[in-house]
Amino acid sequence: MGVARRCIYIYHAGMARRSWGSIKVQRSGMFQASYKGPDGKRHLAPMTFRTKGQAGRWLDREAGLIATGGWSPPDQRMREEKAAEEAPTVAEAFEDWMTALSVAGRRDGTLRAYRSRFSLTILPVLGESRVRDVSRSDIRRWWSQLCDGTCPPNLVGGVVRPRTNGQTRTAYIALRSFWSWCVRNDLCEVSPVAIPEASVHRPVRVVVQDHVATPEQVRDLAAAMPDSLAVTVWLAAWCQLRQGEVLALRRGDVDLEAETIHVHASLFRPVGGGIASGPTKSDAGDRVISVPPRVMSILRDHLERFTGEDDDALVVSNPEGGFVHPSTFGRIWKRAWASCGLEGLTFHDLRHTGLTIFAQHGATVAELMHRGGHSSIEVALRYQHATAERDRALARLMDGSVASP
Structure with missing residues (x-):
């Protein structure tokens, strides 16, 4: 039986006391749950509850997190969850990046080239993903599909064709630049774009x-x-x-x-x-x-x-x-x-x-x-x-x- 299931309720003067955690009835009639965490500090639930049972279930979940080693302070978890909900997708961050480049004075030709590369090869695959959630394996998968012509389908005469080195390289360099900007602007901690061979230039023709x-x-x-x-x-x-x-x-x-x-x-x-x-x-x-x-x-x-x-x-x-x-x-x-x-x-x-x-x-x-x-x-x-x-x-x-x- 888990920690929360072993709790014993003791009622005294409007206070429901448990072997772990407590539930207090407020003047409004709502219930406030709190407990003393592994860090030695008392933590309040980030919200009040309409019933005592709801407050107790919240405490049970907190006890479960402590027992399984997955606990962190409730207010910290709430901030992280809120940040995750507000974290921009790749498509949203890309628009912000374009605006930043324009304000910085980058030429229209450069902006047009970036937008073309993202629209054709990057956003169809990664656009809906949140910037902070994209991993190196996601980038590797995107790169492999890009090279074999399936990301998105590179149709030539109705047949899927691998892209040229120039096409894949410029798309990769654009993506790398974008993620460097994301790191500088605290949208993620590190860039997942790390494929050394992807930026190697291999001329299509030798100058003769x-x-x-x-x-x-x-x-x-x-x-x-x-x-x-x-x-x-x-x-x-x-x-x-x-x-x-x-x-x-x-x-x-x-x-x-x-x-x-x-x-x-x-x-x-x-x-x-x-x-x-x-x-x-x-x-x-x-x-x-x-x-x-x-x-x-x-x-x-x-x-x-x-x-x-x-x-x-x-x-x-x-x-x-x-x-x-x-x-x-x-x-x-x-x-x-x-x-x-x-x-x-x-x-x-x-x-x-x-x-x-x-x-x-x-x-x-x-x-x-x-x-x-x-x-x-x-x-x-x-x-x-x-x-x-x-x-x-x-x-x-x-x-x-x-x-x-």
Whole structure:
């Protein structure tokens, strides 16, 4: 028989006394239960009872908790239960996180990317779970299902397909960032997101010679573009600008005397739709770079022919003087590389070309980071690939050091 079942009631002066715990009748007619706990302190029930039997049953439950080792002070338990009831779900906390990121000044493109990843791959599985209740095993299960295409179903042509490394990795990194914020804001004690292999980058394709254009190919690509957009090829290849930076460039950003360009803006797509100009991808992206003399001559000619006199005028613009939409630019670029027989060459490959050649001319990692607007050494190092031509040139130089047999 348990502790509570062995209690003996003794009544005296409106007080029902037991071998353990007591029940007191209040003036209101309600019953107040209390007992002396294992910590030596007296604990009151967090509520009063309409009948003595209800108060006694509460004491019986408390006695049972003590007997089985599951006891904690009633007021502490009530606070924990209330906190559990008020604890946000992953979906609720995600909205708070989005608000916090927006207030902190994160770009619309970043917010849109996070929302897309959560909506497609995270919230359908974890959205209704409370943040504090999600365990590492839950995250592991989500990750396994994500990789095999069943979380939620990744349908390609009606068939479930595993997601690419890029898709799973970005979803995992977004989830890890979210849970770090939850920990900082006391929504949980530790992050359950701890899968080291999940954040490893495995390139879909290895950068090969075909994706490092030759100077002649760059020239041909510029010639294949409409006259008003040819300058974009020169800026991307030899000034190493990103597409969004090229399309957001304004006349006032070009210093004709110093022959430099101040890169401080980039196009992005706001959450509400459309396109707009905003800060560069990172603080490191805000930079002043020198323009090669030949490219400067091409840029001067373009400014005279196609750009307005106002400093705020876009270097390249649509017929109405506004931004060239990235989708429109993409279609024009595709026609250009197709006409040059350079299938699959992306506009970003021009930037890669310029940074690779910049490295071949002896640029240090720090100089590469500044030129490309990179914030991490790892990213800058990706642009130090050698082309086959450079490899052959170095081999010929090394030939003089080889002792003939």
